[in-house]
Amino acid sequence: MKGFFSDLIQYHFLFLAFLASLFVGVLSGMLSPIIVSRKIEYISDGVAHATFAGVSFAFLISVSTLPVAVLAAILFAFGVSFFSRKQRASENNMIGIFLPLFMALGILFVSLTKGYVPDMMGFLFGNILLVSETDLWFLLVVAIAVTGFVALFFREIQFYAFDEGMAKHYGVPVAFIHYLTLLCLSLSVVASVKIAGVILVNAFLITPGVTARFVAKSFKQMIVYSVLLSLFACYFGLYLGYRLNAPPGTTMVFTLFGEFLLFYLSKPRKKPSLPKR
């Protein structure tokens, strides 16, 4: 452990990874309870894959990947939501249609790119040790935006996640909250992709929320537990990766799964005794 901390101070890339873990832990921990409660896990999976198309297109036209990836992610999330909220096709139908479409576009753009094509493996599986200062600034801005969103609209998010139909009936601006959630989700996926990659990013956006729900008695508790679980997984995963010389993204996902398993097995299955009436 001592060696890890001295290396943290000594190596700039490790220090950046340490900070990136903090921001990813906060933003994924904040968003995960909303994604899990609102059952939009597959949208986040699709968004992650849509960024692949964005990045490939950026390579094709030789521009910076970040804005194009953000645009592709938002386009996917809003596209799925726009079609499914008209109730002529389900959300899962639209994800099933859009996800392969965006992946196909990504592959097409890669095949059309002339000359040097950067290694897409790093993008698919991520590498926190390659995080740049620009990536870090973007992560910080997204983490602040997501925290602000949750803090400012906590009550509305709670009602929207619990019972969207009735929340709308009682005047909660559910469409506004829904699209803001999708915007935060899209930005978070793009910001986290460098760490976990397209394939693993969903673990950060789903697992902490599911695990926190096992023990939380209120939505506020669920968010707090989810952030703590996410932060622990990020740091312990980073340390494990360092110790085992393994990709940190994978060790973080293993830690998240370990937390899930621990809470799942210790979850009380019986109805707790409610006050006597």
Add this chain to the structure above:
Amino acid sequence: MKSAPILEVSQVSYEKSGHDILSGITFSLQQGEFAGIIGPNGAGKSTLLQIIVGEIKRYTGTVRFSGRIGYVPQRKDFQRDFPIKAREVVAMGLYRRRGIFRFFSSEDWEECHRLLERVGIGELSEEPVTFFSGGEYQRLMLARAIAYHPDLLILDEPEAGVDEMGKASFYELLAQWRKERQRSVLLVSHDIGLVLNACDTIMCLNKSLHCHKDAATVSSEDLRSVYTEDFDILIRGTHHFEKEHSQ
């Protein structure tokens, strides 16, 4: 002299994928009226309620209502595993009073607690709803709807998943609220016996409205007109109906 109706439904029809779900529904509801809608599965009862509360918009005809509608939907909407306290669920009914960017005050939370006491589950105020029984959950939904201070309370099968004792006390609670506040209630139910006992007026619905009359005057022919071939099975199940209405 009759007062102006609180709800007017005129020539409402609704079709989905080429199938008629509702056809030419016309009725009105008076202030303070307690009306029950009965009919077999697939008769369009819940659809009619969804049209009235504004959940379904693509229908023909007109629905006129001024005031607030409190709505208790079917239990399928309930997210069992969502960690939310009972008082927070009730607070949803107070949301319009506060609106966006404004927090609930201590008076709001006290009102939530009072409403939960009013429906008989005050001691569960701080409990997460995850482990609520069917009856407790329905009372919670009633408290949320009442928190909205509705002029008309609409309930879709409120007795679903509730035991016999729970059903009776829930209907009693509903009748008390309506008597105290002089508000109107419109509910859909499969429990014909309870509806006939609790409601002032009954609507027999099977895609079209077959009758809308005082509960005391509903005859077996009225029921037969909507339940058709299932009527014989139904009438055996509601033996008390015959006893009460043969006099």
